[in-house]
Amino acid sequence: MNKLLASTLVSIGLTTAAASLVMAQTAAPPAPGAQTQQGARHQHQPRAFSMPGERIEARLAYIKTALKITDAQQAQWNAFADTLRKQASARDKQIQARRGQMKQRTERQRPNAIAQLERRQQLHTAMLASLNERLAVQKPLYAALTDEQKQVADRVLAPRHGQRGPNHRGKRMA
Numbered sequence: 646m647n648k649l650l651a652s653t654l655v656s657i658g659l660t661t662a663a664a665s666l667v668m669a670q671t672a673a674p675p676a677p678g679a680q681t682q683q684g685a686r687h688q689h690q691p692r693a694f695s696m697p698g699e700r701i702e703a704r705l706a707y708i709k710t711a712l713k714i715t716d717a718q719q720a721q722w723n724a725f726a727d728t729l730r731k732q733a734s735a736r737d738k739q740i741q742a743r744r745g746q747m748k749q750r751t752e753r754q755r756p757n758a759i760a761q762l763e764r765r766q767q768l769h770t771a772m773l774a775s776l777n778e779r780l781a782v783q784k785p786l787y788a789a790l791t792d793e794q795k796q797v798a799d800r801v802l803a804p805r806h807g808q809r810g811p812n813h814r815g816k817r818m819a
Contacts, residue, residue, distance in 0.1 A: 701733040711801050712794050721786040728782045
C-alpha cells in the first residue's frame with residue numbers, strides 16, 4: 646500500500662512538473678512594465694503557495710511517505726498531522742491579519758521601539774506555544790517509530806535550517 650502511495654505521489658509530481666514546463670515554454674513573454682513574481686513579493690501581493698495552509702498537505706504526504714507510517718502508528722500520525730494542520734491554519738490567519746493591517750496604513754509607518762519589542766515578544770510567545778504543542782504530539786509519534794524510521798524522522802521532522810526562529814535572519818544571539 647505504501648509503495649502504491651509513493652508511486653502515485655511521484656507520478657503526480659512528475660505530471661505537474663511536466664505540465665508547468667510546457668505552460669512556461671508556451672507562455673508569452675511579459676508585457677513591458679508587467680510585474681514579475683519577484684516584484685510581487687516586495688509589494689506583498691499574493692503568489693503561489695504563499696500561505697502555510699497551501700503547503701501543509703503536500704508536506705504531510707511527503708513526511709508520511711518518507712516515514713512509511715504503518716497502521717499501528719496511524720493514531721500517533723493522525724494527532725501529529727492534525728496539529729500541524731491546525732498550526733498552519735492559525736499562521737494563515739495571522740498572515741492575513743498582518744496583511745490587512747498593512748493595507749490600512751496610509752503611509753509607511755515605523756512602530757516605535759517599545760511597539761517593536763512588544764510585537765517581538767508576542768511572536769516569540771506564539772512560537773513557543775506552537776513548539777510546545779508540536780512537541781507534545783511529536784514525542785509519541787517518534788516513540789512509536791522503528792529505529793529505521795527514527796533515522797528518517799531525524800531528517801524530516803527536525804526543524805530545518807532556514808525555518809523561522811529567533812535567529813532566522815542569520816543573526817547570532819549573545
